[in-house]
Amino acid sequence: MKKSLIAVTAALLVASPAYAQDTVKIGMVAELSGAGAPAGTNWRDGIKIAVEEINAAGGILKKKVEVTEYDTQTDPQVSRAMVQKAIDAGAYAIWGTIYSGSTMVNMLVAQQNSTPQFVGSEAPAIVQKGNPFVYRTSSGAQKGVPALTPYFKNTLKAKKVGVAWVNNEFGKGGRNVFIDEMKKAGIEVVADVASEQAQTDYASDVAKLKQANPEAVFVYMNQEESARFLIEAKKQALSMPLVGEVTLTEAKVIELAGGAAEGAIAHVGVTATATDVPGIGAFAKKFEETFKRKPTHDAIKGYVGAWATKYVTEMVGKFDGEAFSKKILGLCLKVADHPKILLDTCWDKTGEMSRPSFMVQVKNGSPVVIGTVPAN
Amino acid sequence: MSQFLQVLLSGLATGSIYALAAIGFALVWQAAHTVNFAQGEFVMVPAFFVLIGMGFFGMPFWLALGFGLVVSMLVLGYAFKKMIVEPILPHGGITLIIATMALAILLKETVKEFYSAEAQPFPALFSNTPMNFFGAAVSMQDILNLLVSLGVVVLLTLFLNRTRTGRCMQAAAQNPAVAEILGVDVKRMVLYTFLINAALAALASFLITPVYLAKFSNGETIGLIAFIAAIVGGFNQIRGALVGGLLVGVLDNLTATYVTAQYRAALPLVLLIVIILVRPQGIMGTSEGRSV
Numbered sequence: 001m002k003k004s005l006i007a008v009t010a011a012l013l014v015a016s017p018a019y020a021q022d023t024v025k026i027g028m029v030a031e032l033s034g035a036g037a038p039a040g041t042n043w044r045d046g047i048k049i050a051v052e053e054i055n056a057a058g059g060i061l062k063k064k065v066e067v068t069e070y071d072t073q074t075d076p077q078v079s080r081a082m083v084q085k086a087i088d089a090g091a092y093a094i095w096g097t098i099y100s101g102s103t104m105v106n107m108l109v110a111q112q113n114s115t116p117q118f119v120g121s122e123a124p125a126i127v128q129k130g131n132p133f134v135y136r137t138s139s140g141a142q143k144g145v146p147a148l149t150p151y152f153k154n155t156l157k158a159k160k161v162g163v164a165w166v167n168n169e170f171g172k173g174g175r176n177v178f179i180d181e182m183k184k185a186g187i188e189v190v191a192d193v194a195s196e197q198a199q200t201d202y203a204s205d206v207a208k209l210k211q212a213n214p215e216a217v218f219v220y221m222n223q224e225e226s227a228r229f230l231i232e233a234k235k236q237a238l239s240m241p242l243v244g245e246v247t248l249t250e251a252k253v254i255e256l257a258g259g260a261a262e263g264a265i266a267h268v269g270v271t272a273t274a275t276d277v278p279g280i281g282a283f284a285k286k287f288e289e290t291f292k293r294k295p296t297h298d299a300i301k302g303y304v305g306a307w308a309t310k311y312v313t314e315m316v317g318k319f320d321g322e323a324f325s326k327k328i329l330g331l332c333l334k335v336a337d338h339p340k341i342l343l344d345t346c347w348d349k350t351g352e353m354s355r356p357s358f359m360v361q362v363k364n365g366s367p368v369v370i371g372t373v374p375a376n
Numbered sequence: 377m378s379q380f381l382q383v384l385l386s387g388l389a390t391g392s393i394y395a396l397a398a399i400g401f402a403l404v405w406q407a408a409h410t411v412n413f414a415q416g417e418f419v420m421v422p423a424f425f426v427l428i429g430m431g432f433f434g435m436p437f438w439l440a441l442g443f444g445l446v447v448s449m450l451v452l453g454y455a456f457k458k459m460i461v462e463p464i465l466p467h468g469g470i471t472l473i474i475a476t477m478a479l480a481i482l483l484k485e486t487v488k489e490f491y492s493a494e495a496q497p498f499p500a501l502f503s504n505t506p507m508n509f510f511g512a513a514v515s516m517q518d519i520l521n522l523l524v525s526l527g528v529v530v531l532l533t534l535f536l537n538r539t540r541t542g543r544c545m546q547a548a549a550q551n552p553a554v555a556e557i558l559g560v561d562v563k564r565m566v567l568y569t570f571l572i573n574a575a576l577a578a579l580a581s582f583l584i585t586p587v588y589l590a591k592f593s594n595g596e597t598i599g600l601i602a603f604i605a606a607i608v609g610g611f612n613q614i615r616g617a618l619v620g621g622l623l624v625g626v627l628d629n630l631t632a633t634y635v636t637a638q639y640r641a642a643l644p645l646v647l648l649i650v651i652i653l654v655r656p657q658g659i660m661g662t663s664e665g666r667s668v
Contacts, residue, residue, distance in 0.1 A: 032493065033488065033493040034493070034593075037492070037493035037494050038494045038495070041492070041493070041494060167638065193637070194637055194638065195637065196637075196638070196640075196641065198593075200587070200588045200594075200597060201386075201390055201587075201628070201629070203382070203383060203386030203387070203390070203629050204383055204386075204629045204630075204632035204633040204637065204640075205632070205637070207379050207382045207383050207386070207629075207633055208379075208633060210379070210382070210513075211378075211379045224495045224589060224591070227495070227589065228587065228588070228589065231504070231586075231587060232587070234504055234506075235504055235506060235513075235515040235517065235518065236382065236386075236506060236513045236515075237506035237513040252494070255497055256495055256496075256497045256589055257497075258497060259504075260504070
């Protein structure tokens with residue numbers, strides 16, 4: 001009798017949903033504190049909305065998504081340890097990181113474990129390393145920055161420009177691409193001003209740009225640095241157009257810089273202000289209702305990364321990193337078939353992403369779409 | 377020339393705020409013969425008191441500034457003295473220094489926990505509209521920052537040297553035992569010192585946060601630079617803290633503009649080493665005699 005009871009109990013345990021692995025673990029590794037916190041928290045919150053939707057839609061391959069958050073503290077070495085920790089805990093995929101300096105270090109860990117990794121980083125070097133397990137959630141600087149060249153050449157008709165950039169992996173990547181692009185376009189770079197991450201005083205940087213007197217300045221910094229730069233630029237009456245890639249017109253930058261952000265222009269891979277795009281409009285509305293603030297492009301990137309994980313995994317039909325990699329490299333997802341991808345999106349053989357993008361300008365305290373740029 | 381003027385004025389404006397924080401090091405040193413390594417956090421926190429006043433209590437900005445000032449004096453002045461300095465000081469200066477380090481971490485992590493790790497915008501006290509000053513565009517904010525800081529130092533110096541209370545505070549700082557025999561209420565004088573330090577830190581916070589933005593980690597930068605400014609100027613002299621603050625602010629900007637921006641963070645440390653080697657008591661400081 002006793003043996004029978006044990007056998008029945010064991011059989012029930014094996015058969016029960018709790019015993020069967022009915023969840024898929026994902027490691028959300030992001031900059032939740034430190035200099036990258038504005039980007040990391042938005043990335044995380046975009047993911048939260050995506051995961052809620054994915055689970056409501058039956059999860060991935062009928063398994064509920066279970067996300068564990070890991071804070072990199074905006075430290076590359078910590079991020080590496082966190083990715084390892086997530087993989088050791090059984091993560092099927094990694095979502096993050098945002099800062100390129102961290103991704104450059106931690107993506108090797110995911111690669112060694114054949115773990116798919118969606119990143120918000122935009123430094124060109126990330127997809128040039130030949131890592132088949134790292135995928136962008138927005139275009140890298142080598143795609144985004146060239147999209148600005150026609151703006152400098154044809155719209156601003158600039159003959160000499162300045163560049164103000166943050167001296168980290170993200171900033172260096174964008175700055176190098178920009179300088180090459182200007183050379184190709186026959187535009188002279190008369191000021192090349194580097195600043196440090198988490199720098200607080202931009203008086204000398206702005207003074208240098210002012211002295212060089214360019215017709216426009218390309219600003220390539222992270223959010224807080226961008227805001228501080230804009231505040232100082234206003235204090236010193238820097239009068240030429242300030243044009244950025246991605247961050248310069250973000251909601252957080254506008255909030256921090258206040259009136260100093262007025263008039264700033266940027267090319268953005270994706271923006272929550274593009275509410276004419278139905279998916280983006282719905283996401284922005286839901287994000288604002290949930291978190292009582294406007295989403296940044298990092299929130300959309302996190303959202304897209306999470307949904308791309310579901311779409312591609314279900315195309316593969318199993319949780320297999322190697323098979324995932326083979327499937328996504330060279331894949332295009334159409335919004336018509338995969339609405340939550342928000343815009344028609346392709347990944348090339350390096351994990352680089354292509355999709356339509358936008359030019360935005362800060363007007364009356366809000367980023368306003370002033371043009372679209374086709375996918376390149 | 378306009379660029380030099382621009383950089384010089386910006387450096388003076390920022391340096392004057394460092395000076396306010398540096399004075400705090402000098403005051404606490406005189407009152408308790410210890411170094412308050414939470415001084416940077418003392419400058420970071422008041423901005424959040426103001427944001428709490430505006431965000432949670434719906435106060436207008438100017439009222440919130442008053443609220444921030446009062447709460448700063450209560451928490452960073454009165455409570456700091458009563459709950460940390462008084463109980464720990466009898467166990468020695470080193471113990472107290474370690475306690476201030478712990479306090480710095482506590483303040484930083486508390487702000488991060490309750491107000492998020494993200495930077496917050498902070499309204500400017502003065503207009504940011506630029507004015508032409510011999511070819512340099514200087515904001516009203518920079519000029520008034522400089523004037524307010526200089527005014528505070530002048531008033532503080534006058535208060536300490538020309539008023540009875542100020543002289544009693546100096547007497548209490550220099551020789552508490554003798555001051556007490558002469559009828560000075562030493563405990564009260566020490567309390568005044570801590571309250572003044574908290575008020576100065578709050579003022580520095582209100583002036584610098586519109587540019588630095590309100591962030592839990594701001595104290596690290598401000599504390600280090602102010603500490604170096606205090607040593608460079610002379611740790612036992614208020615006017616030395618002013619000179620040190622202005623010197624660090626100006627040299628930082630001049631170096632970043634004309635030499636290299638990449639090593640600007642190292643400049644204050646280089647300056648510190650040079651001063652320690654050449655003039656250990658600081659530019660304006662006086663040697664303190666010791667009997668052995």
